[in-house]
Structure formats: structure tokens, C-alpha cells
Amino acid sequence: MVHTRPPKTTSRRLGQALLEHGAFLLVFSLGLGLMAWHITTRLKVVPVFMLPSPGRVLARAAQAVLDGTLLINGLVTLGEVLSGLALGVLAATTLGYLLAKSRPVERLLTPYVVASQSIPVVAIAPLLVIWFGPGLFSKVLICALIVFFPVLINTIVGMRTVPDELRELMRSLRATRWQTFTLLEVPAALPVFLGGLRVGATLSVIGAVVGEFVGAKYGLGFLVNIGRGLYDTPLVFVAVFTLIAMAMTLYGIVVLLEYLLLGWQRRPERISRTDEE
Amino acid sequence: MLPSSPVIITHRLSAVFPDRNGGLQALDDLSFTVWPEEFVCVLGPSGCGKSTLLRALAGLLPPTGGEILYRGERLNGPADGIGFVFQRANLMPWRSVIENITLPLELAGLPHWEALARALAMVKLVGLEGFERALPRDLSGGMAQRVAIGRALVHDPALLLLDEPFGSLDALTRERMGAELLRIWQANRKTVLMVTHSISEALLLADRVLVLSPRPGKLRLDLRVTLPRPRDDDIRYTEAFGALARQLKGAIG
Numbered sequence: 001m002v003h004t005r006p007p008k009t010t011s012r013r014l015g016q017a018l019l020e021h022g023a024f025l026l027v028f029s030l031g032l033g034l035m036a037w038h039i040t041t042r043l044k045v046v047p048v049f050m051l052p053s054p055g056r057v058l059a060r061a062a063q064a065v066l067d068g069t070l071l072i073n074g075l076v077t078l079g080e081v082l083s084g085l086a087l088g089v090l091a092a093t094t095l096g097y098l099l100a101k102s103r104p105v106e107r108l109l110t111p112y113v114v115a116s117q118s119i120p121v122v123a124i125a126p127l128l129v130i131w132f133g134p135g136l137f138s139k140v141l142i143c144a145l146i147v148f149f150p151v152l153i154n155t156i157v158g159m160r161t162v163p164d165e166l167r168e169l170m171r172s173l174r175a176t177r178w179q180t181f182t183l184l185e186v187p188a189a190l191p192v193f194l195g196g197l198r199v200g201a202t203l204s205v206i207g208a209v210v211g212e213f214v215g216a217k218y219g220l221g222f223l224v225n226i227g228r229g230l231y232d233t234p235l236v237f238v239a240v241f242t243l244i245a246m247a248m249t250l251y252g253i254v255v256l257l258e259y260l261l262l263g264w265q266r267r268p269e270r271i272s273r274t275d276e277e
Numbered sequence: 278m279l280p281s282s283p284v285i286i287t288h289r290l291s292a293v294f295p296d297r298n299g300g301l302q303a304l305d306d307l308s309f310t311v312w313p314e315e316f317v318c319v320l321g322p323s324g325c326g327k328s329t330l331l332r333a334l335a336g337l338l339p340p341t342g343g344e345i346l347y348r349g350e351r352l353n354g355p356a357d358g359i360g361f362v363f364q365r366a367n368l369m370p371w372r373s374v375i376e377n378i379t380l381p382l383e384l385a386g387l388p389h390w391e392a393l394a395r396a397l398a399m400v401k402l403v404g405l406e407g408f409e410r411a412l413p414r415d416l417s418g419g420m421a422q423r424v425a426i427g428r429a430l431v432h433d434p435a436l437l438l439l440d441e442p443f444g445s446l447d448a449l450t451r452e453r454m455g456a457e458l459l460r461i462w463q464a465n466r467k468t469v470l471m472v473t474h475s476i477s478e479a480l481l482l483a484d485r486v487l488v489l490s491p492r493p494g495k496l497r498l499d500l501r502v503t504l505p506r507p508r509d510d511d512i513r514y515t516e517a518f519g520a521l522a523r524q525l526k527g528a529i530g
């Protein structure tokens with residue numbers, strides 16, 4: 001029996017049209033926002049030191065690029081974000097895996113895990129800077145802490161989605177622990193895990209900024225602070241926009257990873273079901 | 278192993294699951310023998326311990342009493358040369374048809390090209406040519422169960438255990454799959470132990486039918502199916518078939 005459906009080309013064209021439509025909408029809404037911003041500054045409803053015009057922000061951005069401030073501070077923040085993300089993800093996945101695998105470990109560590117969730121990272125950031133100095137390390141630690149929990153939870157939940165029947169299959173085929181890990185647990189837990197990573201990636205940027213606010217000599221958060229102190233509002237805008245771009249790029253990378261790794265979940269296109277001739 | 282020595286001997290097998298009131302007995306004092314190349318069906322009311330029996334035979338569940346001899350040796354843990362087909366196809370959704378079938382060979386460490394060649398032969402055997410690259414979500418229930426059968430056979434096991442493999446399929450598909458399983462069994466001379474809850478399915482397929490009692494599962498009847506092969510559909514309407522069916526029905530109660 002063959003189910004009839006619209007030919008593939010039609011649906012593909014439709015998808016493409018929607019995509020173009022989506023891209024168009026995005027450009028349109030961004031343009032509208034910029035326009036509104038520009039007009040607001042033109043009408044002088046808000047003092048210019050509070051809301052500089054898009055043009056001034058752009059000029060300030062060009063200056064910051066040319067004199068290297070944006071590059072140096074951007075790289076510092078990016079380094080903190082990536083190191084913190086790596087550290088947090090490493091710790092969270094390792095612990096999450098152990099918690100999901102072993103009842104005793106779960107019993108032993110759950111109180112600490114729950115406690116770690118209720119730590120207001122923003123509030124203890126000053127403490128971490130006092131303990132570990134105003135250098136990179138305290139920032140990396142703050143990022144890692146903020147990333148830790150969502151990734152941990154999603155690792156555990158992801159591990160719980162591994163079907164028992166597939167575990168039995170692996171066992172009946174005498175798979176080793178390592179084979180079960182790489183061929184069953186990782187791919188089965190990946191969708192939920194990547195969901196956690198998506199949240200973690202954006203939180204990491206927040207962590208770095210929080211750390212830099214408390215005390216730093218470099219970084220985009222530091223630039224925001226400086227800009228505020230000097231009433232260099234355009235600089236604050238430049239730093240904030242760079243941070244947004246950074247968070248969005250990280251988010252986009254995880255979405256891309258999901259796209260590449262989870263193709264089996266997507267696949268709207270169906271093969272015609274020919275059951276028994 | 279001598280060709281005439283049994284594939285499976287269970288001796289006073291029992292299985293108890295721990296629960297609040299002193300344990301739930303799923304199997305009790307179960308003794309039977311399965312010979313090479315036999316097709317044995319297991320019948321019994323639901324919850325009587327059929328799946329438990331199969332899991333014990335696959336080495337997935339250590340029996341709480343008695344023992345299982347597999348090819349003359351005491352079974353402890355999953356043994357080599359057993360293929361297991363679950364009630365639901367139990368495929369890995371991220372693997373294509375061909376990748377699901379190669380899994381047992383991959384786990385055994387076979388070179389990729391060899392695994393692929395053997396899996397392709399299986400695809401042909403279960404009639405899924407053209408669907409090698411399809412994902413499980415794109416398959417119908419019958420097709421998915423074919424993949425599962427291909428996966429269970431790809432490492433050329435001596436013993437095939439099937440737990441209500443066609444239970445979730447519609448009647449028509451179910452009949453065709455049964456016929457196909459028969460064809461595969463005849464072509465490959467495997468020993469097959471299949472759980473089913475259909476009397477006519479058991480009589481169409483099996484050399485022998487074991488009937489288990491309601492929980493705890495004890496052996497109620499060990500019936501030799503004397504019907505000649507090949508058995509086509511019309512055999513259902515014969516006297517002999519009817520007599521055997523009545524006997525099974527009586528035993529199931």
C-alpha cells in the first residue's frame with residue numbers, strides 16, 4: 001500500500017519560501033527597530049547621554065575596533081566564556097553521568113546538587129573574586145558555576161530517556177560498558193543534553209559579565225563599567241551589542257550542532273510506506 | 278556439540294521477583310528441553326511469565342532456582358549465539374535500517390565492510406531492499422519488526438528467541454510475517470523459541486507448543502504438533518488442526 005502525498009518538490013519549495021519569508025521578516029523587524037531608535041534620538045525625547053543615536057554608536061564601535069579595545073576586551077570575555085563553559089560542561093556531564101548510573105552516588109550527592117542550584121551565583125561572585133583574585137580564573141569559575149546546573153540536570157534527564165529495552169538489547173549482545181556508553185547512552189541522551197547546553201552557552205556569557213562587573217581589568221563587562229563611569233554611553237552600547245552577538249553566536253553553534261547531530265529526529269520527509277508487497 | 282544434543286535444557290527453573298509481600302513468583306518448577314532446529318512456541322495467559330522465561334533463556338535474568346543448560350553448559354549471563362526479538366521492534370531511532378542490523382556485528386568487532394555485507398544479505402532475507410537508509414520512524418510496524426528479525430539473525434545465532442514478535446501488528450501483516458519467519462527458519466535451520474498468545478499462530482508455525490499455567494508459570498502441556506509441513510492457510514479447517522487447537526485451548530483454560 002502506498003500512501004499518496006504531495007510531490008517532494010512542492011513541499012521543498014514551500015519550505016524554502018517560508019525560510020526566505022522568515023529571513024525577510026527578521027531583516028524587516030531589525031530595520032524597524034533601528035528606525036524607531038533613530039527617530040527617538042532625533043526627536044530628543046531622551047537626553048543623548050542616555051540614548052545615543054545609532055550613528056554615534058556605530059562611530060564609537062568603529063573607533064573601538066580601530067584602537068583595539070573591542071578586540072582585546074572581546075577576546076578576554078570570549079576566553080572566559082569558553083573556558084567556563086568547557087569546565088562547567090565537563091564537570092556537569094561527568095557528575096550527571098555518575099548520578100544517573102549509580103544509586104549510591106545519587107543518594108550521596110543529591111543534597112549538594114540541590115544546594116548548588118540554590119546558590120545565587122551573582123551574589124557569591126564577589127566572594128569568588130576575593131578568593132581567586134580579579135584575574136581570569138575567578139571569571140571562569142563563575143561561568144562554570146552558572147553553566148553547571150542546567151547541563152547537569154539535562155544530562156541526568158537525558159540518561160533517563162535511554163530505553164530499558166535497548167539496554168537489554170545491548171546486554172544480550174554482550175556489549176562492553178564502553179560500547180553501551182558510546183553506541184547507546186550518548187546518542188540517546190544527546191537531544192536532551194544539547195537542550196541543556198543551549199541554555200548553558202548563553203548563561204556562560206552572563207557569568208563572565210557578572211564576574212567582570214565585580215572586578216576586572218579587561219573584558220566587555222569591564223567596558224560597560226568604564227563606559228558608565230565616563231558617561232561614554234555609546235561605548236556601553238557597543239559592549240552590550242557585542243555581548244549579545246557573542247551569546248547569539250554560541251546559541252547558534254549549539255543549534256547547528258543539534259541540526260547536524262540530530263538529523264534522525266527531524267526528517268519530516270517520509271518514505272512511502274510500502275508494507276508487505 | 279553433537280547434532281543430537283539439546284540446545285536448551287531447563288531444570289526445575291523458577292523465577293521470583295522481590296516485592297513487598299515476600300516475592301512474586303513468575304516461574305515455578307519449569308523443566309523442558311529444546312532440540313536443535315526445533316520450532317517451539319510458548320503459549321500462556323498474559324502475566325504468566327512468558328517474557329520472564331525468555332529473558333532467563335537469553336541470560337538477561339538470573340533464575341532464582343533451578344538451572345538452564347545452553348548447548349550443554351550452565352548459562353550465566355548472556356551467551357554467544359542467541360538472537361532476541363522483542364515485542365516492540367526496539368530499534369535505535371538514530372540508526373538507519375542497515376545500521377540497526379549491523380549493530381550486533383559492530384559489537385562483536387567485525388570489520389566494517391564484512392558487517393555491511395552480512396547486513397545487506399539480511400536486508401534481502403527479510404525483504405527490505407530499498408529501505409537500507411531509511412530511519413525507524415519512517416517504517417511501518419511490520420517493516421520495523423522485519424529489521425528486528427534481521428538484526429537478531431545477522432550474527433548467525435544458533436538460537437532465536439522471540440517474545441510476541443507480531444503481537445502489535447494487524448492480523449494480515451501478522452500472518453505474512455509468520456509465513457516469512459517460517460521461510461527464514463527453514464532456510465537457515467535455526468532453533469526457534471517463540472512466545473505467542475495466538476493458538477492458530479502456534480499451530481501454523483511450531484513443531485511443539487509449550488503451554489504455561491497462569492502465574493506462577495508451570496508447564497501445563499508439552500504438545501507435539503503433528504501437522505504436516507508445509508502448512509498453508511487451509512490447514513486451519515482440517516480435523517487434525519481443530520483437535521490440536523481444542524487441546525491447547527483446554528490447557529490454557
Ligand SMILES: Nc1ncnc2c1ncn2[C@@H]1O[C@H](COP(=O)(O)OP(=O)(O)O)[C@@H](O)[C@H]1O
Pocket residue numbers: 294295301303321322323324325326327328329330492
Ligand atoms: N522486572 C520485574 N520486576 C517485578 N516483577 C516483574 C518483572 N518482570 C515481570 N514481572 C512480573 O512477573 C509476572 C510475569 O511477567 P511476564 O513474564 O512479563 O509475563 P508474560 O510475558 O507472560 O505476560 C508478571 O506478574 C509481572 O508483573
Ligand SMILES: [Mg+2]
Pocket residue numbers: 327328329440441
Ligand atoms: Mg510478555
